[in-house]
Amino acid sequence: xxxxxxxxLASSWFKLLQDAFCEDINRLEKNKANFKVTTWKRNHKxxxxxxxxxxxxxxxxxxxxxxxxxxxxxxxxKQFQKNIPGAKKDPRFWASGISVVMHMKNPLIPxxxxxxxxxxxxxxxxxxxxxxxPSRIDNSEKKDFHNILRNMCNRxxxxxxxxxxxxxxxxxxxxxxxxxxxxxxIFFDYKKNNFLKDFKFVRDVGVTFQFIFNRIINKKIxxxxxxxxxxxxxLKRGRYAEFNLLYDRGTKFGLQTGGNIExxxxxxxxxxxxx
Numbered sequence: 468x469x470x471x472x473x474x475x476l477a478s479s480w481f482k483l484l485q486d487a488f489c490e491d492i493n494r495l496e497k498n499k500a501n502f503k504v505t506t507w508k509r510n511h512k513x514x515x516x517x518x519x520x521x522x523x524x525x526x527x528x529x530x531x532x533x534x535x536x537x538x539x540x541x542x543x544x545k546q547f548q549k550n551i552p553g554a555k556k557d558p559r560f561w562a563s564g565i566s567v568v569m570h571m572k573n574p575l576i577p578x579x580x581x582x583x584x585x586x587x588x589x590x591x592x593x594x595x596x597x598x599x600x601p602s603r604i605d606n607s608e609k610k611d612f613h614n615i616l617r618n619m620c621n622r623x624x625x626x627x628x629x630x631x632x633x634x635x636x637x638x639x640x641x642x643x644x645x646x647x648x649x650x651x652x653i654f655f656d657y658k659k660n661n662f663l664k665d666f667k668f669v670r671d672v673g674v675t676f677q678f679i680f681n682r683i684i685n686k687k688i689x690x691x692x693x694x695x696x697x698x699x700x701x702l703k704r705g706r707y708a709e710f711n712l713l714y715d716r717g718t719k720f721g722l723q724t725g726g727n728i729e730x731x732x733x734x735x736x737x738x739x740x741x742x
Contacts, residue, residue, distance in 0.1 A: 470587065473662055477585035477593075478538045478563035480666075484583075484673045485536045485565055489521060491677060492534075495684060496526045507727040515541040520730035524737060528688060530572045533733030537726065538563040543588075547723050552657060553588030561587040564595070565673075566717065568734040569680060574700035576687045577601035577608075577649065578707060580734070581676040582717065583669050593669050594656035596631065597676045598639055599683070600649030602703040603696065608686075609650045612679065616653055619675045623668045631655045641710055648710050701740035708739050 493500040500523045508517035518537030523529060540561040548554040564584030571578065583595030599612060613632070620628035635654035640647050653672075658665050711718055711734050721731035 468662060470591065473591065473666075474561060474563065474585070474587065476666065477669075480670060480673070481538075481563055481565040481583065481585075482536050484677075485519070485521070485534050487677060488534050488567060491681060492523065492529065492532055495528050495681075495688075496523075500526060500529075505727075505729065507730065509539045509541065509726065515539060518727065518730065520727065520733055522729075522733055526572065528572060528684060529569060531568075531570045531737045533566075533568050533730075535566045535730045535733060536564075537730070539726070544723060551586075551588060552592070553590030556589045559588070566734070567676070570704065570736045571684075573688060573690065574602055574692050574696040575605075575690045576684060578704070578736070579676075579680050579683070581673070583672055585669075590659065592657045592659040593665050594658060595669065595672060596635055596652060596654035597672065597679070598635055598649055598652030598654070599679075600703065600707055602700040604650060608683065612650070612652070612683075615675065615679060615682075619671055620653065622671065623664070627655075627668075628653070639710065641706060641714070643713075644706065644709070646706075648706060698740070701738060702742065704736035704739035705741045708735050711735060 489502060502521040502523045504519060504521050506517065506519045509515040516539040518535065518539065520533060520535040522531070522533045524531045542558040543551055543554045543560055548558050551560070554560060562584060564582060566582035567580065569579040577599040579597070579599045581597040583593065585591070585593050601608070617628045620631065631653035632651060635652050636647065638654045639649065639651065718731055722728070
């Protein structure tokens with residue numbers, strides 16, 4: 468299979484997944500989710516791709532949810548080349564992906580994050596993952612979440628779950644707070660073994676996230692919450708904002724490669740507090 472076919476398959480899947488997630492969100496909002504849709508270009512002077520981000524706020528279920536699709540290409544800046552596999556040899560790149568961040572109105576429902584991407588330099592690979600960030604840990608929910616991820620990973624390779632869970636725990640950690648951002652999940656990068664097998668896994672990660680967010684929301688949407696619960700959620704969102712602004716590689720990658728700023732920062736919660 469040639470590289471152009473691989474690019475088309477990956478980017479078409481990410482776009483399809485964006486549509487599928489939006490349909491589910493609209494259904495959960497009783498067909499009242501009016502997304503603000505913004506299409507953008509990486510470079511207005513020449514064709515270097517772009518993307519589309521969709522943001523919905525102030526719903527009955529979602530306080531803020533963003534679903535961003537991108538397909539961009541060009542050259543990495545010099546200071547960035549040494550950190551990207553294959554870019555030192557040739558600075559040209561192509562990248563496509565989808566990222567999702569959900570901040571919920573009901574503080575008993577965790578914030579949820581997902582992304583998958585396919586990047587090509589002289590080397591090509593998949594990356595991505597998902598994690599959830601509750602303001603109050605629900606051990607039953609945590610166990611269920613990780614069981615679903617373990618079963619999904621085991622369908623592809625028995626070593627994936629342990630390896631990608633450990634990577635997630637290490638990645639989504641706030642060193643200055645000495646605490647994890649949430650209850651973990653899976654995280655992987657530089658995944659290049661066999662394109663068809665890797666692509667099958669990446670598709671399963673997307674479908675599994677779709678199953679998980681529907682499952683969690685439907686289970687908890689009618690649960691009663693208090694002002695104290697909401698205040699705890701605002702404080703936890705502060706931690707979320709700290710991580711995304713200080714450590715998140717996707718944020719840095721997007722800003723340093725000319726991505727759309729609103730799309731990149733859509734992950735930030737609408738309201739956050741600090742003590």
